[in-house]
Amino acid sequence: MIEVHELTKTFQDKKRGAFNAVDGVSFTARPGEVFGLLGPNGAGKTTLLRMLATILTPSSGTATIAGFDIGRQPQQVREHIGFLTGSAGLYERLTARETVAYFGDLQGLAPEERDRRIRSIFAALDMEEFADRRGDKLSTGQKQRVSIARAIIHEPPVLFFDEPTSGLDVIAARTVVRFIRRCRDEGRTVIFSTHIMSEVEALCDRIGVIYGGRLAAVGTLEELRAQTGQTAFESVFLRLIGEED
Amino acid sequence: MSTTTPAPPTPGVPETPAIPPGRRPRRSPIAVVLRKELLETFRDKRTVFSVIISPLLITPLMLAVVGGVVSRQVKQERVETLPVGMVGAKEAPSVRDALRGAPGMRFEDVTQAEAEERIRARRLRAAIVLPADSEARMREMREVPVRILVDAGSDTSQAAARRLRDLFTERGRRVIARRLMDQGLSSELASPFAVSEAPLKSGGTGATMMLATFLPYVLVISAIIGGLYAANDLVAGEKERGTLETLLVSRASRRDIVTGKFLAVAAVSLVSSFLSIVGLLIPFYLPIPGLDWMAKADLKLSATAIAVMLFVQLPLAVLGAGLLLAISTFSRNQKEAQTYLSPVLIVVTVAAMLSMFLKAESSRLLALVPVLNAAMALKQALTGTVDVAFVAIAFAASIVYAALAIAFATALFQRESVLLKA
Structure with a gap:
């Protein structure tokens, strides 16, 4: 609301x-x-x-x-809230998984819960293949999926x-x-x-x-x-x- | 923090989905930010080079090169035989006798015109000119005026002239002694004082002076700029790549974010300045070819000196971190940060450089000048003339300046006009 x-x-x-x-x-x-x-x-x-x-x-x-x-x-x-912009970038030297985990930690998620959500989001967005690739090695589309995952890791209403x-x-x-x-x-x-x-x-x-x-x-x-x-x-x-x- | 329970929804409107469980703040956001920044920073080859490789390698390497060049030059000057011209010596055999066997000099008989021409052509280092009545004056025990021809524009010519003056003083004394003995008097009449120098072990040698002159500069600069790449990357870099905004919409407060980032830059600066001290100690304690001159010169760093180094370097690194972070926060992107950095680095460099020209035992007021105070304390440590009050004031002053820099960076980070300018 x-x-x-x-x-x-x-x-x-x-x-x-x-x-x-x-x-x-x-x-x-x-x-x-x-x-x-x-x-x-x-x-x-x-x-x-x-x-x-x-x-x-x-x-x-x-x-x-x-x-x-x-x-x-x-x-x-x-x-x-989750916030996603077209101009947002990723951390070049962190992997997709590390980036999403970072934002989970910032939102105060417990590690087990964080990892459970990462698994489910990565499966839903078909991200497993590049989950451990560094940000600077991802394609534009892959980056966008990481950004989405990052924005919803804390399941905002x-x-x-x-x-x-x-x-x-x-x-x-x-x-x-x-x-x-x-x-x-x-x-x-x-x-x-x-x-x-x-x-x-x-x-x-x-x-x-x-x-x-x-x-x-x-x-x-x-x-x-x-x-x-x-x-x-x-x-x-x-x-x-x-x-x- | 009462963040786990949402406030009651406004009456009359549908309730928003409840926040699912699992939101238990485990780690402080400061620690989360710090951990991530360090992870990312040490994956950056530029940082690894400037923070680890450079201090451990460049400082000893520089010591080896500088030390090698200087000691070779000193040695060369000592063993080299200097060609020196003699004008009018043919007519003055007793002067020639008095100078016979002068160490490190080869005399050539020349005319005055030849002497001048050859000194200019650097084939002679210097020349002595004896008056035509030298022999008669020697016999009559009158003063023999000796002129030394020297090229004022040449260091080697002046060094030769200095050696000639010393030679005449020494040989003059021998002449007096012989004359006194001829009269049946003691040769000690001519020298009421017997002066000799006894260098103290801890008092520092010539090589110590050289180290004490330029090492404080090197150490201070490495403490200040050790975190340079990290600081630029952490805020200006995040603005540039559009990641800062995503960070700002997370639960972490701005104060937590900037604190975590500051701690990361400070950690990098501390590692850099610590390793630059380690890099400096390596040649003192390990027999490395090219650096053995330091061992031969009997250079030792006392435990006090090392303690003073750590004591002044660490707050300086923190001050540098705060300064670099403030610049990074103020800048739109890394390029702009570099631009703002240049004048700051020049001021820092000049302050550090001033220490080269000031005596180690200087006014305690200097302990209040940022950067210079650390350089001066390091100089005292390296020359073994530590003024405890000076070091204490320098330490306290550096902490105050570091706190100001952090406060400035934190205040900048709260300003939306600074954070969002792009």
């Missing part, structure tokens, strides 16, 4: 002065739901997710993640995916999409941020359209179509952000 209330982040920029990267955003995402965050580059998606993940402190507004307040209980929040398919080929991207579906089916709350329309259509139960730091609209795909009177999703999107021809 994620509840976001009037979340705002103000940055100081040499060129622009003070500006709101995220501006009064409110929404709710429920367990067993994939909430899509759709917007062009620079719309504020990453800043929003980083605030929810307690990496950035909000300038104003609040949010609760799995019942914990991001401002007052950041450590409990971090215990209950809430998952954030920030452009998780960027830089991946079709097959690797499909692994990620399947994995997100599985998380939803297991009853987790998933936030999926992207600028790719087709992924939103294929995956998201509800969609928040974000532009210029503001949430322009929230609803199911059907609701957004009805709201704009458009059927093609690209036209729906452009109308919602006020950029239609």
Whole structure:
């Protein structure tokens, strides 16, 4: 469960002065739901997710993640979330198994429990073959699977995916999409941020359209179509952000 | 930590899945981070080279080369026969007699013009010029003015001139003694003092002075920069590869993460500075060809000296670790860290170098200057002139500076604008 209330982040920029990267955003995402965050580059998606993940402190507004307040209980929040970005890398000199074990240890898992989960995740993602290979010897797709394993080793009820398919080929991207579906089916709350329309259509139960730091609209795909009177999703999107021809 | 029980869910909304069992904090996140960083660091060939191989190999090797060159040069100067010109000696047989059998010199009779030309051409090292009435002056026991022609721009010419001056002093004394005996007087009249030097065993020899001059510099630098690659890799490297963000969203607090990372860099620095001391001790205690000059020069490191080395090196390594980590945290990537490092390394190098020009027994105020204080304490240790108060102040000051550096690095690590700039 994620509840976001009037979340705002103000940055100081040499060129622009003070500006709101995220501006009064409110929404709710429920367990067993994939909430899509759709917007062009620079719309504020990453800043929003980083605030929810307690990496950035909000300038104003609040949010609760799995019942914990991001401002007052950041450590409990971090215990209950998994975070996967397309830009995240791996430790080059650690093996896949060591990397995942490291994050299990950081999350406070007992060694037996940690190893049991590694076995089950590695089996589910078909990772045994390269489990003991170093990070710098893995292919892009293999790296992405290690990143997924790393993000879910503590079985978090809430998952954030920030452009998780960027830089991946079709097959690797499909692994990620399947994995997100599985998380939803297991009853987790998933936030999926992207600028790719087709992924939103294929995956998201509800969609928040974000532009210029503001949430322009929230609803199911059907609701957004009805709201704009458009059927093609690209036209729906452009109308919602006020950029239609 | 009450992290195992989630807070009650907000009323009216579906409950999120409960956190499964098995979440029992076993090890502190600091220990987890430290263990992983050390594992990764020592898999890095650059670190292994700069932390283990270089201190154990480079220091003794440098000692061998420097020591070998210096002692050979000294030996060469001692045994070499110097060609020296003599102007006007043909007319002065008694002067020639007085100089007969001068060790390490070969005299050639030349004219003044020849002497000047040959000294310039380096075929003669120096020349002596005797006045035309030298023989008469000797007979009448009057002073004979002797001029030494020397090339002021040449070290070897000046060394030859020094040897000539010594020769004339010594032979002059013989002439006086003979004259006194001719008069039936004791030769001791000419030398009221009989001065000789008795070098003390522990007082250090010439070779000790040389070691004491450049070794503190080498040791201090190795303590400061031992953790360089590790520090760059641990924060700037993690930013560069996009792994830092994944670390920040884990349960571990930022303070725990930066503490674990600091301990890892400090451990690497400590190993590096410890091994550089070991590398320095090897030639003292093992008969290695090329380094036997140290044994022959009767160089010994006392237990006190070794204790002082450890005492000042260790806090210095910690200070270096804090400094390197702060730079690494501030930088976007490893390249930027290298850029910020350069001016810092220059300041550190200059501070360490200053120790070469300062006397071991210097003002205790210097014990407050970071880096230089450690170098000076090392110099005292190597020359056997340890000032306990100086070493104690240097130790305390280094700990204070190390604590400041750690506090600075930790504060930087809490700042989101620093952590997330990319």
